[in-house]
Amino acid sequence: xxxxxxxxxxxxxxxxxxxxxxxxxxxxxxxxxxxxxxxxxxxxxxxxxxxxxxxxxxxxxxxxxxxxxxxxxxxxxxxxxxxxxxxxxxxxxxxxxxxxxxxxxxxxxxxxxxxxxxxxxxxxxxxxxxxxxxxxxxxxxxxxxxxxxxxxxxxxxxxxxxxxxxxxxxxxxxxxxxxxxxxxxxxxxxxxxxxxxxxxxxxxxxxxxxxxxxxxxxxxxxxxxxxxxxxxxxxxxxxxxxxxxxxxxxxxxxxxxxxxxxxxxxxxxxxxxxxxxxxxxxxxxxxxxxxxxxxxxxxxxxxxxxxxxxxxxxxxxxxxxxxxxxxxxxxxxxxxxxxxxxxxxxxxxxxxxxxxxxxxxxxxxxxxxxxxxxxxxxxxxxxxxxxxxxxxxxxxx
Ligand SMILES: *Cc1c(COP(=O)(O)O)cnc(C)c1O
Numbered sequence: 001x002x003x004x005x006x007x008x009x010x011x012x013x014x015x016x017x018x019x020x021x022x023x024x025x026x027x028x029x030x031x032x033x034x035x036x037x038x039x040x041x042x043x044x045x046x047x048x049x050x051x052x053x054x055x056x057x058x059x060x061x062x063x064x065x066x067x068x069x070x071x072x073x074x075x076x077x078x079x080x081x082x083x084x085x086x087x088x089x090x091x092x093x094x095x096x097x098x099x100x101x102x103x104x105x106x107x108x109x110x111x112x113x114x115x116x117x118x119x120x121x122x123x124x125x126x127x128x129x130x131x132x133x134x135x136x137x138x139x140x141x142x143x144x145x146x147x148x149x150x151x152x153x154x155x156x157x158x159x160x161x162x163x164x165x166x167x168x169x170x171x172x173x174x175x176x177x178x179x180x181x182x183x184x185x186x187x188x189x190x191x192x193x194x195x196x197x198x199x200x201x202x203x204x205x206x207x208x209x210x211x212x213x214x215x216x217x218x219x220x221x222x223x224x225x226x227x228x229x230x231x232x233x234x235x236x237x238x239x240x241x242x243x244x245x246x247x248x249x250x251x252x253x254x255x256x257x258x259x260x261x262x263x264x265x266x267x268x269x270x271x272x273x274x275x276x277x278x279x280x281x282x283x284x285x286x287x288x289x290x291x292x293x294x295x296x297x298x299x300x301x302x303x304x305x306x307x308x309x310x311x312x313x314x315x316x317x318x319x320x321x322x323x324x325x326x327x328x329x330x331x332x333x334x335x336x337x338x339x340x341x342x343x344x345x346x347x348x349x350x351x352x353x354x355x356x357x358x359x360x361x362x363x364x365x366x367x368x369x370x371x372x373x374x375x376x377x378x379x380x381x382x383x384x385x386x387x388x389x390x391x392x393x394x395x396x397x
Pocket of ligand 1: 061090138167
């Protein structure tokens with residue numbers, strides 16, 4: 001029986017082995033499908049891997065971003081800044097809290113938000129008394145932002161930092177794992193199936209600050225406490241609990257956490273495969289009229305995405321033609337991302353496309369090639385062959 005219904009080669013896909021399946025099945029047959037021992041074990045595994053003190057598992061990264069914003073007291077009248085070139089969740093977390101969103105345009109070589117632009121925008125915002133409360137740097141494709149410089153600027157202006165490391169599980173920065181929170185208040189991971197490791201749906205908020213961890217854990221489960229010492233009255237009886245804040249049900253299940261624990265055993269191998277395949281793309285794409293990611297990132301990026309950018313001979317709809325040619329040839333290329341500020345929801349808040357020109361230029365030239373641990377060399381060769389065909393057919397004369 002064929003493994004996939006479609007023949008389209010996806011840009012990313014999960015890798016589940018027998019150990020992963022057994023781990024989930026064991027939990028399925030156990031006493032607890034949720035709120036058992038697996039979630040705390042998974043949290044411990046991840047926080048030890050990244051070298052941080054606290055980790056709160058959630059049902060996805062979007063909810064973890066929301067919890068992080070709530071823990072940092074983001075609310076109406078506040079502003080959160082992030083990159084336009086990210087998934088919408090990086091910005092939406094502020095809107096959930098009733099706060100405003102603004103963006104920092106990207107760096108034309110890393111596609112992460114530009115630290116220079118960040119510094120300039122902070123200086124201007126300080127004069128206008130419109131400093132953000134939170135900044136969310138996004139490690140696009142698994143390449144860490146320059147967190148040291150971002151942290152120093154954030155400190156200078158009193159801004160809190162949440163790293164959206166949805167792409168960067170297993171990546172490192174200055175000799176430490178992304179997630180160590182050495183330069184941030186909170187780091188967010190995603191365990192969606194296209195990401196580096198998966199729990200089906202899942203996320204995690206990591207921090208070195210106990211008060212932030214306690215707040216996120218409280219809000220993750222309805223804002224309910226069961227510890228009598230924290231209550232403002234004597235418990236009415238053994239059944240008693242108190243809701244002390246407006247929380248949510250953002251919990252991860254034990255089934256998911258068991259999968260996550262098992263996937264953690266494979267994380268370093270996954271990242272090594274991604275880097276090896278990325279290196280092979282660098283070789284195979286030599287001489288192509290495309291800009292590859294910076295090869296210096298090979299040692300520390302988790303290579304969630306391999307984004308190429310087409311040269312100026314593919315302006316206008318030639319970019320789209322290359323993309324369509326690849327899709328028509330069963331290469332499941334993608335585009336990460338449509339800049340958030342041009343989504344109708346954000347346009348209705350007043351953003352204009354040319355507010356962030358570098359992001360728009362990126363959008364008009366970027367294509368994400370397939371890259372995931374199970375990608376075979378023949379499949380990768382097929383991608384490169386199709387790309388070669390697309391580029392020669394679709395360039396401006
Ligand atoms: C995937 C992703 C998210 C959201 O993750 P979910 O686990 O699907 O909620 C947030 N930010 C970025 C940058 C992502 O890629």
